[in-house]
Every structure is written in structure tokens, then in C-alpha cells.
Amino acid sequence: MSFKENPFLFIGISLIGFIILFTLITPLFYKVSPFEIDLENRLLPPSKKYPLGKDELGRDELARILYGARISLLVGFTVVFISAVVGLIMGLISGFAGGLIDEVIMRLVDILLAFPGILLAIALIAFFGPSLVNLIFALVLTGWVGYSRLARAQVLKLKEMDFITAAKAIGAGYLRILFRHLMPNVLPFILVQASLGIAGAILAESGLSFLGLGVQPPTPSWGAMINQGRNHLFDAPWLTIFPGIALLITILGFNLLGEGLRKIYTPKEWE
Amino acid sequence: MRRFLIKRFITSLIVLWGVSTLIFLLIHLVPGDPVQAMLGESALPSDIENLREKLGLNEPLFVQYKNYFFNLIKGDLGTSIVSGRKVSKEILSRFPATLELAIASILVSILISFPLGLLSALKKNSIWDISATTISTLGLAIPNFWLGPLLIILFSIKLSIFPVSGRGTLAHLVLPAITLGTALSALLTRIVKTSVAEELKEDYVKVALAKGLTKSKVLLKHVLRNALIPIITILALQIGSLLTGAIITETIFSWPGIGRLIINAINQRDYPLVQGVILFIAFIYIITNFLADIFYAIVDPRIRYETKY
Numbered sequence: 001m002s003f004k005e006n007p008f009l010f011i012g013i014s015l016i017g018f019i020i021l022f023t024l025i026t027p028l029f030y031k032v033s034p035f036e037i038d039l040e041n042r043l044l045p046p047s048k049k050y051p052l053g054k055d056e057l058g059r060d061e062l063a064r065i066l067y068g069a070r071i072s073l074l075v076g077f078t079v080v081f082i083s084a085v086v087g088l089i090m091g092l093i094s095g096f097a098g099g100l101i102d103e104v105i106m107r108l109v110d111i112l113l114a115f116p117g118i119l120l121a122i123a124l125i126a127f128f129g130p131s132l133v134n135l136i137f138a139l140v141l142t143g144w145v146g147y148s149r150l151a152r153a154q155v156l157k158l159k160e161m162d163f164i165t166a167a168k169a170i171g172a173g174y175l176r177i178l179f180r181h182l183m184p185n186v187l188p189f190i191l192v193q194a195s196l197g198i199a200g201a202i203l204a205e206s207g208l209s210f211l212g213l214g215v216q217p218p219t220p221s222w223g224a225m226i227n228q229g230r231n232h233l234f235d236a237p238w239l240t241i242f243p244g245i246a247l248l249i250t251i252l253g254f255n256l257l258g259e260g261l262r263k264i265y266t267p268k269e270w271e
Numbered sequence: 272m273r274r275f276l277i278k279r280f281i282t283s284l285i286v287l288w289g290v291s292t293l294i295f296l297l298i299h300l301v302p303g304d305p306v307q308a309m310l311g312e313s314a315l316p317s318d319i320e321n322l323r324e325k326l327g328l329n330e331p332l333f334v335q336y337k338n339y340f341f342n343l344i345k346g347d348l349g350t351s352i353v354s355g356r357k358v359s360k361e362i363l364s365r366f367p368a369t370l371e372l373a374i375a376s377i378l379v380s381i382l383i384s385f386p387l388g389l390l391s392a393l394k395k396n397s398i399w400d401i402s403a404t405t406i407s408t409l410g411l412a413i414p415n416f417w418l419g420p421l422l423i424i425l426f427s428i429k430l431s432i433f434p435v436s437g438r439g440t441l442a443h444l445v446l447p448a449i450t451l452g453t454a455l456s457a458l459l460t461r462i463v464k465t466s467v468a469e470e471l472k473e474d475y476v477k478v479a480l481a482k483g484l485t486k487s488k489v490l491l492k493h494v495l496r497n498a499l500i501p502i503i504t505i506l507a508l509q510i511g512s513l514l515t516g517a518i519i520t521e522t523i524f525s526w527p528g529i530g531r532l533i534i535n536a537i538n539q540r541d542y543p544l545v546q547g548v549i550l551f552i553a554f555i556y557i558i559t560n561f562l563a564d565i566f567y568a569i570v571d572p573r574i575r576y577e578t579k580y
Contacts, residue, residue: 110282111289114560115553116515123294123549126537127301203414207519210416211534223416230420230523233435237424244417252412 009260015253034063064220079201087147095155117142196258348547358547369528376452383456388463410457419450419523436525466498507563511556
């Protein structure tokens with residue numbers, strides 16, 4: 001496959017590769033703590049010594065962006081992984097079992113899909129309090145439904161096929177049919193959806209952290225850093241600009257990767 | 272059609288019930304005493320007991336649910352703990368500001384997406400097509416909580432064209448509307464481009480051109496008219512999402528709408544108000560989705576015959 005055939009995939013992989021390498025390699029030679037307060041040097045503009053300047057407490061902005069990348073990627077991958085696994089299992093069960101089980105799961109999915117996921121996440125965090133665990137839980141609670149619908153749709157199609165009838169005929173049990181025959185065929189669809197979901201999860205984490213409902217200080221998160229930077233738009237705009245650039249590159253990278261993968265794996269069924 | 276409408280209406284009612292039950296369960300699953308959390312650690316036991324009584328929290332859970340549900344049907348969302356005013360009044364006093372912002376952001380997105388989407392569909396692989404793709408890709412990736420402060424730095428601080436925050440004049444509306452409308456512009460540009468490109472492939476376009484109609488007439492009278500169906504539907508479906516997006520935009524620009532109301536309520540642990548705003552946004556979201564479906568079914572008969580509920 002060439003760049004011309006699928007530019008999204010190549011640009012997406014390059015951007016994500018850049019962010020991951022930047023996050024992994026830079027701390028090897030840039031050994032500055034993201035938590036160390038230095039009030040004498042607060043709001044210092046970018047310089048050779050401090051490439052991205054210092055924040056309102058004199059903490060190093062580059063070190064905090066690097067740490068924030070870990071948080072964003074951690075939340076993005078964790079939320080998508082758990083949501084995909086839960087959604088896959090629920091979708092497999094719902095599609096294969098049919099009847100009342102299918103009805104109950106799908107009505108629950110309908111309710112959760114019927115209003116914006118981020119609103120439910122805000123409600124949950126508002127009542128349970130902001131923390132990293134609650135944030136991940138809130139995003140998973142609304143994130144699994146898309147995967148389950150996708151998995152169910154595939155199972156409904158697959159379970160009428162000859163290979164499943166053959167498996168039943170030779171006496172394969174439900175679990176064997178579900179996990180040995182159906183799951184491998186549903187998985188590619190889930191993976192493509194998951195690659196698109198990472199960007200959404202990272203964006204949701206940053207948005208909630210921006211509102212003070214996500215990662216709590218002093219732990220750096222790009223969303224929270226942009227929010228703190230808002231207090232210094234006049235005197236230190238770089239505090240808003242740099243974390244946003246990191247976030248934009250990451251979201252763009254995952255969005256393009258997802259689009260690229262979608263083109264490769266499921267060209268007809270998706271378009 | 273009537274059958275479709277009734278079924279779609281019943282589904283919406285079930286979802287409304289489900290959402291309100293979910294919110295009720297959430298608030299009752301809060302670890303510890305929610306009243307203690309609302310009043311803070313230093314609250315007097317008598318104050319805690321009074322508030323518990325006032326909120327009906329001493330009743331059995333089923334009775335609380337019954338009261339909550341019947342009040343909801345009557346439009347009673349409870350009373351704000353901080354202001355002492357009815358939650359529905361608080362919401363209605365703030366909603367016009369949010370509606371104003373939402374309408375302005377829809378206008379911004381239409382102004383950007385229609386020309387761009389049309390040009391890119393008509394002139395494939397041209398500079399217009401490339402810019403439309405780039406703008407829509409960037410627009411979907413740029414977080415509005417970053418775009419807002421960037422616009423403030425550029426247009427309010429550096430160029431002094433628009434005010435930093437607040438509401439009142441048209442100038443106050445410009446930056447918040449762009450911030451909220453950018454993601455929608457990106458989405459709409461894609462939809463306009465795809466639907467127009469699809470319509471251009473249809474036989475009736477060739478027939479119209481063969482009959483001697485001018486290109487612009489075919490485009491405006493036939494193509495755009497048919498392409499508008501999915502565009503308007505998507506736009507209607509996005510109204511609910513705009514309300515959620517408004518929470519962030521209103522926070523950035525100190526816009527006095529329901530978005531800021533809910534964030535203040537969360538910070539002050541005013542649970543009845545939080546619950547009320549969330550229910551209100553969810554209701555609007557469900558109702559607009561319902562209306563969008565009806566619109567779609569009216570203009571495209573295939574939907575009402577094919578959809579099985």
C-alpha cells in the first residue's frame with residue numbers, strides 16, 4: 001500500500017509515532033520534574049533552558065506536557081480497551097442469545113445512546129466526585145454501547161452462515177461457538193472502531209479535565225493545563241498554546257489512523 | 272406513517288423514562304451522605320436533618336422515586352439548594368442565552384460549510400476540495416476548549432476586535448459562536464460534500480442538463496434541494512450535542528447560559544440543580560432527535576416503510 005492510496009493511514013501513524021517517541025525519548029535526556037515548584041521563576045517565557053517556559057507556580061511546562069501525554073494516552077487506551085471488551089462480550093451475548101436477553105441489552109443500549117455520552121459522564125462525576133478512576137469509569141459506562149451494537153450486528157449476520165450451523169451440528173457448545181467461531185470474525189470491526197474511539201476518549205478526558213471534572217491537580221493533564229493557562233492569556237499565552245498543540249497532534253493522529261484503517265479493513269460495509 | 276409516528280413516540284417516551292431513572296439512581300448511589308456532601312464537613316446535624324427532610328430523603332427509596340417521577344411529569348425539577356429558587360425557573364432564565372449561542376453557531380457552521388462543501392463536490396481534487404478536506408479534518412480534531420482561548424488571544428488581546436467575555440452585544444456573540452460552531456462546520460462540510468456529490472451522479476441531473484437547463488439552475492433547483500434532506504437531518508441531530516458543547520464554550524467566555532449554570536452547580540454541590548440541568552439537556556436532545564426522525568420520515572418515504580422497531 002502506498003502513501004497515495006491511503007494518505008490518512010501514513011500521516012496518522014507518523015503523528016502518533018511522533019507523540020509516542022516524544023513522550024518516551026525526551027524524558028531520557030530532559031530530566032526535569034513536572035511537579036517541582038519554583039516561584040521565583042513563575043511565568044517564565046520559553047527559553048533555551050526552559051524550552052516551553054514555566055507555569056504560574058514555576059513548574060516546567062515541557063515536563064508537564066510530557067507527563068500529560070502519559071495521562072492522555074493512558075486514559076485513551078484504558079477507556080477504549082475496557083469499553084471494547086465489555087461491548088464485544090455484551091454484543092456477542094445479545095446477538096447470539098436473542099430473545100429476552102437481547103431485548104434487555106439493546107433497550108439499555110438505546111437509552112445510553114439516546115443522550116450525549118459526555119453528559120452522562122458529567123452527571124456521574126458531579127455526583128461521585130472528580131478522580132482519574134471515576135473519569136475512566138464514566139467514559140467506559142457510555143463508551144461500550146457503540147461496540148456492543150457493532151458486535152451484535154455482525155453476530156446476527158454471521159450466525160446464519162454455514163460454518164456456524166456446521167459447528168452446531170458437530171456438537172460445539174455455546175461458549176465455543178461464541179469465542180472460537182464468532183469472536184475472531186467480529187474482532188476486526190471492533191479494532192477499527194477502537195482506533196477511532198481513542199481520539200474521542202482522549203478528547204473527552206481533556207474536556208472534562210478542562211472543566212475541573214477529570215484529572216485533579218497537581219497531576220498534569222493537557223485539558224487542565226489549558227484551563228490553568230486561561231488565567232494568563234495576557235501575560236503568558238504559551239501556557240495555553242503548547243498543551244493544545246500536543247492535544248491537536250494526538251487527536252489528529254488517531255482520527256487519521258482510524259480513517260485509514262477503516263479504508264483498509266471494511267471498505268464496502270462502512271461506506 | 273401514523274404507525275411509524277406512534278412507535279417512534281413510544282420509543283422516545285421509554286428513553287425519557289430510562290434517562291430520568293438513570294439520573295435518579297446515580298444520585299442515590301453517591302457514596303456517603305449526599306446531604307453531608309452538599310452542606311460540607313462543618314454542617315450542623317440539625318441542618319443536615321432539615322435538608323434531608325426537605326429533599327424527602329428520609330422516605331423509602333420507592334416513595335422517593337414515585338415522588339420524583341410524578342414531580343417530573345408536572346415539570347417540577349425541585350428547588351436549588353444555593354439560591355432557593357425553583358430549578359425550572361433557574362434553567363428557563365438561563366436557557367435563552369444558550370439558545371442564542373446555539374443558533375449563532377449553527378449560522379456560522381452553515382456559512383462555512385455550504386460554500387466549501389458545494390465547491391469541493393463540484394470541483395473534485397481542486398484547491399477547494401483539498402481545503403474542504405483539510406478544514407473538516409482539522410475542525411473535527413481541534414478541541415473547542417483550546418480554540419476558544421486561541422481566538423481570545425488573537426482577536427481580543429492582540430487585535431482588540433471582540434470582547435474577551437460576557438453577553439450583550441453582537442460582538443460578544445462572535446467568538447463563542449465560532450468556538451461552538453467549528454466542529455459542526457467540519458461535520459457539515461463533509462455531509463454537504465458527500466450528499467451533493469451523490470446527487471450529482473443521479474440520472475435526473477443528466478436529464479435536466481440534456482433538456483438544456485443551466486448548470487446553476489440544476490444545482491440550485493434540483494441537486495441542492497435533494498441533498499438538503501440528509502443535511503437538515505444531521506443538523507437537527509446535532510442540536511442536542513451543541514447544548515453539551517455549550518457547557519465548555521460558556522465556561523470559556525463567561526456566557527450566562529445553562530452550561531455555566533451546571534458547572535457552577537457542580538462546584539457548589541447543588542445536586543438538585545445539577546440533576547435538573549442534566550435532565551433538561553437530555554430531554555431536549557431526545558425531543559430534537561425525535562423531531563429529526565419525523566422530518567426524515569416525511570421527506571423520505573423509504574425510512575418509514577423500512578424501519579422496524
